[in-house]
Amino acid sequence: MRHLYLHIPFCQRRCAYCDFNTYANMGDRIEAYVQALCTELGLLARQRAFASPLSAEAAALRPSIFFGGGTPTMLSLGQLERILAAAAALVPLAEAEITSEANPGTVLQPAYLRGLRALGFNRLSLGVQSLHDPTLRLLGRIHTAAEAHQSYVAAREAGFAHINLDFIFGLPGQDLAQWTATLATLVHWEVEHLSLYALTLEAPTPLAAQVHAGRIGVPDDDDAATLYEEAMARLADAGYVQYEISNWVRPAGREVLPGLPWQACHHNLAYWLNSDYMAAGAGAHGHRYPRRYANVLGVDAYIKAVGAGHLPTAEELPLTPFDLCAETMLMGMRLNVGVSAAHFAARCGLSLETTYGTALADLVGQGLVEWAGERVRLTPRGRMLGNRVFARFV
Numbered sequence: 001m002r003h004l005y006l007h008i009p010f011c012q013r014r015c016a017y018c019d020f021n022t023y024a025n026m027g028d029r030i031e032a033y034v035q036a037l038c039t040e041l042g043l044l045a046r047q048r049a050f051a052s053p054l055s056a057e058a059a060a061l062r063p064s065i066f067f068g069g070g071t072p073t074m075l076s077l078g079q080l081e082r083i084l085a086a087a088a089a090l091v092p093l094a095e096a097e098i099t100s101e102a103n104p105g106t107v108l109q110p111a112y113l114r115g116l117r118a119l120g121f122n123r124l125s126l127g128v129q130s131l132h133d134p135t136l137r138l139l140g141r142i143h144t145a146a147e148a149h150q151s152y153v154a155a156r157e158a159g160f161a162h163i164n165l166d167f168i169f170g171l172p173g174q175d176l177a178q179w180t181a182t183l184a185t186l187v188h189w190e191v192e193h194l195s196l197y198a199l200t201l202e203a204p205t206p207l208a209a210q211v212h213a214g215r216i217g218v219p220d221d222d223d224a225a226t227l228y229e230e231a232m233a234r235l236a237d238a239g240y241v242q243y244e245i246s247n248w249v250r251p252a253g254r255e256v257l258p259g260l261p262w263q264a265c266h267h268n269l270a271y272w273l274n275s276d277y278m279a280a281g282a283g284a285h286g287h288r289y290p291r292r293y294a295n296v297l298g299v300d301a302y303i304k305a306v307g308a309g310h311l312p313t314a315e316e317l318p319l320t321p322f323d324l325c326a327e328t329m330l331m332g333m334r335l336n337v338g339v340s341a342a343h344f345a346a347r348c349g350l351s352l353e354t355t356y357g358t359a360l361a362d363l364v365g366q367g368l369v370e371w372a373g374e375r376v377r378l379t380p381r382g383r384m385l386g387n388r389v390f391a392r393f394v
Helices: 027-045 077-087 110-119 133-139 145-157 176-189 206-212 221-237 266-272 299-307 321-332 341-348 352-365 380-384 386-393
Strands: 003-008 064-069 097-102 123-129 163-169 193-198 241-244 247-249 255-257 278-280 285-288 291-295 313-318 369-371 375-378
Touching: 003 077, 003 266, 027 077, 027 278, 027 299, 064 077, 064 266, 077 110, 097 266, 110 145, 123 145, 145 163, 163 176, 163 221, 176 221, 193 221, 221 241, 221 380, 266 321, 278 291, 321 341, 321 352, 321 386, 341 352, 352 369, 352 386, 375 380, 380 386
Parallel strands: 003 064, 003 278, 064 097, 097 123, 123 163, 163 193
Antiparallel strands: 193 247, 241 247, 278 285, 285 291, 291 313, 369 375
């Protein structure tokens, strides 16, 4: 297996929009959790080796380890070092892209960032979300816009050559002028990788409750689409390549495949190429065809399950050959290079034209996809109406 996701569910404060498996005020559980995570990685390493079909495109990716959360940078350098040592039995560290998500408010100390880099982390993903301080407070973020920039500069100085910044558009009170100013600032910072996501209001979250009660207003779908189109135009003018629906990168010569810059996130590319990956931690989801699996959610339940000496799997979902075909299209069509016939055949063992030819011809007629036989991808209009396209593959 070439790719590993590690879930660190701890946060200093739970954000108002967050529906992930995260927990605040549980710092006293971190050490026991780290021990359990290392134990689970040992259990995974002892499993029978397994490999499902891998296309040439997927094989071109670097091995990867992704620390997600939550806030992985709440852990000490020593705790992260122990986790990496356990992960080394699964993924070759020297060859791997090793990413940690980080809240800018937790990586303000240059010594910590230098320590991360010394451990082998070579990619950092900072969850900035906004450069508007009143909005950051509304979202429950623990950093200011100035601290986000401070963290970014400190990470650069610590030796991180690959840094992603996460932002949300369609936020309460956000208009085109504010969003345009944010994009201009990011271009000025010369950020090489950006992930820009539309706000999604999840039912259990405090922000959703306030919006549904009418106490807070958010841009409607048309206004959010305008913000997205503005990002596409402004970033293209600044030399960025939009390689996925929500991701942009400054290219620097080398490519994974034509049209897909090497500076893209290789771990996420593994998802979009529908590759198999392992996952460990509370609530982590993995994919080892022909099944997906999910671990138990709660921190204490996770620690208890691993302590009993078995994998903490809570759910397994069998996948059929049809599921494999559908997921390969649903994930791959998010990429601006789309899905090649060769990748589909290698991953699924079937012909793309035989499996989806009728649907693709219809989508071409609607102006939603381009299909030249060897590769199918979304048109600019198709990116705006992606759900209409994706529905044809399920």
